[in-house]
Amino acid sequence: QVQLVESGGGLVQAGGSLRVSCAASGRTFTNYAMGWFRQAPGKEREFVTAINWSGGRPYYADSVKGRFTISRDNAKNTVYLQMNSLKPEDTAVYYCAADNKDGRLWYLGPRMDYWGKGTLVTVSS
Numbered sequence: 222q223v224q225l226v227e228s229g230g231g232l233v234q235a236g237g238s239l240r241v242s243c244a245a246s247g248r249t250f251t252n253y254a255m256g257w258f259r260q261a262p263g264k265e266r267e268f269v270t271a272i273n274w275s276g277g278r279p280y281y282a283d284s285v286k287g288r289f290t291i292s293r294d295n296a297k298n299t300v301y302l303q304m305n306s307l308k309p310e311d312t313a314v315y316y317c318a319a320d321n322k323d324g325r326l327w328y329l330g331p332r333m334d335y336w337g338k339g340t341l342v343t344v345s346s
Contacts (some may be wrong), residue, residue, distance in 0.1 A: 223247035223335050225317045230340030238305045241340055243317030245298040250274065255293055257298040258331050259313035260339075266316065268333045270302065271324030280324045285311075296297040298317040307344045 229241035256271030259287045270291040272279040293300040300317065317337035
């Protein structure tokens with residue numbers, strides 16, 4: 222059974238930092254891109270960032286460029302999201318995802334092969 226399990230969410234003040242992680246199990250995600258979407262209350266799920274299996278240049282939504290950094294450890298089947306300079310508008314449930322679609326296409330929408338259950342990030346003003 223494939224599982225993506227997020228961890229590391231929580232409450233942080235504006236301007237602060239937080240790192241969330243996603244551990245994948247149940248299969249080897251060779252050639253799968255991994256990344257993150259988020260969904261704020263009352264809003265649609267939106268693309269945040271993605272990184273391909275081979276690494277290379279990650280892809281970011283404009284709203285998080287320069288503040289968020291994605292990385293992955295293929296040996297551990299784990300992807301990380303370092304979030305700096307957090308803003309109240311970053312408040313959302315953050316969902317880990319894995320898909321065999323190239324990461325550069327993830328901005329097209331949240332149709333992924335695998336999803337985690339999400340972790341809540343709350344940024345207070």
